[in-house]
Amino acid sequence: MTNARLGEALRLLGIGEAACRVYAALLELAPAPLRAIGAAAGADGAELAAAYGELVDAGLASAAVEGGDVVAPVPPAAGLEILARHRTAELEASRLAVGGAFESFRRQRLAPLDGHLVEVVTGDAVGRRMRQAWASAREQIRQLESPPYVPLPGATDDALATLARGVTQRVVYSRASLEHPGHLKEAIEPCIEAGEQARVLPSVPVKLVIIDEAYALVSLSIKETDVHNAMLVVQPCGLLSALVALFEQSWQNALPFHGRTALPGGLAPADRRLLWLLAGGASDDVIARELGISRRTLFRRLQVLMARLGAANRFQMALQAQRYGWLSPGR
Incomplete structure (x- = not known):
């Protein structure tokens, strides 16, 4: 092994540059007086004493004769094991320190930006964002639906066009959705016939649309939607993951709904x-x-x-x- 490669290996274990030179000289000259080793390594005085002490502490060198000036390297197995453990502990401490520093930075400097993860959309912008959502979907749309409904001209056509593009659409309707005047015939059944997968619950916890894994649209409150006409746009974050889990749980608990079927005969x-x-x-x-x-x-x-x-x-x-x-x- 060349001195350069040896020095690099020792530095990775935490050995200083001067100690690396002294160790290389030890391997070439020992057993020899420490002064001779220092001269070959280009170190003397305090620098030599410190470098040799570092090697002794690391279990890589010792006096050839107890109490004498002649020094020599020692078998490195035990020393290298200790060095490796120390180095691992230092790296872990460094990882924690860097991670803690970034977390502090995030809290102090990025906190003002957290609002961009959740955007509030109100008024006429609601309709535009809903249409953009359906147009932007690439793989699937997941939806929890319930009245009251904000008037959105062309909403059913947008949903049908999305289905025609091959986008999977899974919707959990509340019972109130089926009972809302005209909604079943004009909106729900056409989408089911076009391939929408529909299920029904007595009620849904929130009005929600999830576009792929990209973002979600959430009404502020089912009861307040018709008053405030507002919704949240949630970007990828822990809240979006929670909304996805909420939908999947609702989907599992809901009953399949197959839309229009032949009307059974009269009832006794x-x-x-x-x-x-x-x-x-x-x-x-x-x-x-x-x-x-x-x-x-x-x-x-x-x-x-x-x-x-x-x-x-x-x-x-x-x-x-x-x-x-x-x-x-x-x-």
């Missing part, structure tokens, strides 16, 4: 009364008593009604019955 008055009692929150025992039937007969009727509606459970059956008008007087 007893079955209509059964559905009304069920929708009103009556217990199975109360429903059976009011209809004058056994619980077994009640369960059988419920199974038949769920099969006719293609429902997997009672909640979905109630949604479908509402859609088909089975809960409306006179049907």
